Structures are given as C-alpha cells and as structure tokens.
Amino acid sequence: MSVFTAFPQACIIAFTSEFIPRLVYMYTIDADLINYANYTFGRCNISLLNLSENAVKSAASLNMADATHCRFRMHFSTDPDNPAIWMQITAARLAFVIVFEHFVFFITGLVDWIIPDIPDLVQTAIEREKYLGKEALRAK
DSSP states (O other), rough: HHHHHHHHHHHHHHHSSSSHHHHHHHHHTTTHHHHHTHHHHEEEGGSSSOOHHHHHHHHHHTTTOOOOOEEEEESOBOOOTTTTTHHHHHHHHHHHHHHHHHHHHHHHHHHHHSOOSSSSHHHHHHHHHHHHHHHHHHHO
C-alpha cells in the first residue's frame, strides 16, 4: 500500500507547502530567510496593463494612483535580473517528489527485509513438521 501512496503524499508536500520555496530561497539567496516574504510575491509593472477607467478611479480613491507595480502571491517575476525563479522552484519540487518516493520505497523495503514474514516459532514448527513427515515415511 505504501507504494501507491508515496507519490500523492510527495506531491501534496511539494506543491502545497512552503517547504520547497523556503529551501530554494535559503540555498540560492539568503540562508537567514531575510526578505523571504517579498520573495514569495510576484511583481507586475502596472504601466503594461490596459486598465479601465473604473480601475484608475478605484486606485485613485485608495491613494494608489502613483503606484508603479502590483504584487501578487506567486513565484513569478517579470524582473529581467532573475527570470527563472518559478523554474528553479518547480525543478526543486519535482526533484523532491522523486527523492521522497525513493526514500519511502527504501524504508519500506528495509522494514520488509528486517521483519520476517513468518515468526521464528512458526518457522521452527513448520520445519519440525517436515522433519517428522520425512521420518514417518522413512520408517515405513
């Protein structure tokens, strides 16, 4: 059963948690996780958007008329300095799925090898029955 559940569990951990993006940030940018919150938000240049007149009025009413960028929750950036953020995180997530699966398979195989299928007492009783059966056939 663990063979079938390893892949969904690995996907849930990799794609729904912040575990992998934090590791990518720690190993590529800053080990102390300073500015990690800014790293998790994507950035879009508002001047590239075709905003309707109502959107411009709403921004003005919220004191956001002079805003130049919009930030949203996603590991994506139009920043030419670091365009591969999303690809790095996705590659790390896929690598995690493969490593996690193989780790589960290894542990399952190790436990299967360490714990015998037949207890020692039962194995001894089976061997004794075979021996007594052979002795009974020889005696005839």
